[in-house]
Amino acid sequence: MSILIILGIIFVAVFLGMPVAFAFIFGTSLYLYVEGAYPLTVIASRLGPGLDSFPLLALPLFIFAGNLLGGSGVARRIFDFANSAVGHIRGGLGHVNVFASIIFAGMSGVAMADAAGLGKIEMEEMERHGYPKDFSAAITAASATIGPIIPPSGIMVLYAVLANIALDKLFLAGFIPGLMLGGFLMISIYFRVKLGKVKVGLLPKEPLRVRLKNFVRAAPALAIPVFLVTGLITGVATPTELGALTCLAAIILGFAYKDLNLRTFYLCAVETVKTTGILGMLILVAAPFTWLSGVGNVGDLLLNFMNGLTTNPWVFLALINVVLLAAGMFMETSVVLLIAVPILAPIATSYGIDPVHFAMVMLVNLLMGTLTPPFGSLLFVMMNQTGLSLHQMFRAIAPFYFPFLAFLLVITYIPVVTTFLPNLFGN
16 A cells, blocks of 8 residues: 555656656655654665666666767668668568668667667658658657667666666567567568558669678678677676677777767767666665565565466466556656566566566567557657657557557567577576
8 A cells, every 4th residue: 555655646746747756755755754664764775775786887888879879870871771671672661660770779779769860860761752751750669669679778777677687688588579579560561551551662672782882881880789699698798898898889980980079979978978867866766665665565465466366377467468558658668667677577476477578578568658648758759850749640650559569469478489598598
């Protein structure tokens, strides 16, 4: 009951316009003050340990690498290479959009960076070739969700810290699902164009000489995902060390391409500090809330409640999917993670569900929430870039919910999709 009261206070505070971080502290403090069971100094004592985690060092490094790559001309080279590879397939630039996002996901684990950086180039090209603006915005938003699934991923770092699981295993778990989601989206694009739902022309296949040229221009950038995969599989470096090396590679590429200058470098650093500061503050203020959940036996109470509903792990996962999809519609991804992971992850383990599998189920649910109204963050990014209304964005993105839901069902009920690589290389 105590957690429900705190959550109620937090929701009311956020609704009234209070920043989320302050709402967490306000809700916890008000409850402790009124209840009187614990002194307010408990909050101060829990704040420090909230950020005492080595894997968290990977968070600012991968965010910085993504910002550097977005401002270093790499995005244009990736787009040109993707266009040479799949641009001639029916649905043309829609496939290019998805394929480019898959490549960029192996460098930057932030959906917003994909949508705002690479997405701008993609939509300009799609508009130039006569693609409807709403369709371009919808596929850009949908493909941007691949970014946090394929490592490196900021929300994976956050999840690993909150659930106390190995970050390298979580990273390995994302490769197959990320590629699979890209495949589901490309199949959807192909049939929508083939059936005439989206009327666009078929692009000619580029000459071999042009395709080789685009591959050579993009090769240094394409080497970064290969480097990350090799590092994770062989274990020669930790995810944090790989994050630092990715930053170094992004800086070298940026200056070598002559698209990165000191001013751009400074702006990327400032943006990284802002993003990291926001996420760090959320992790910090969630620590007292998490502690109070523990001492209040919230996990045990919820486990008993769930056992009263079902003892079947597959039914449990179905219920969790419904709850998380609803939560993702109204709350930002990192906020839901801060509230739900410390409570739900141990319960999933008690049902015999692999922790890495459950992590991917949670992340996919919440990423779908970024595409759903009324508060889907990626919808608002696209609305800001295109001038479309929320109603127009929802109508455009709605057909992509079907491949996304099919993908979610595969991830939920075929665990080997997420656990194969961690079990193969995780040790």
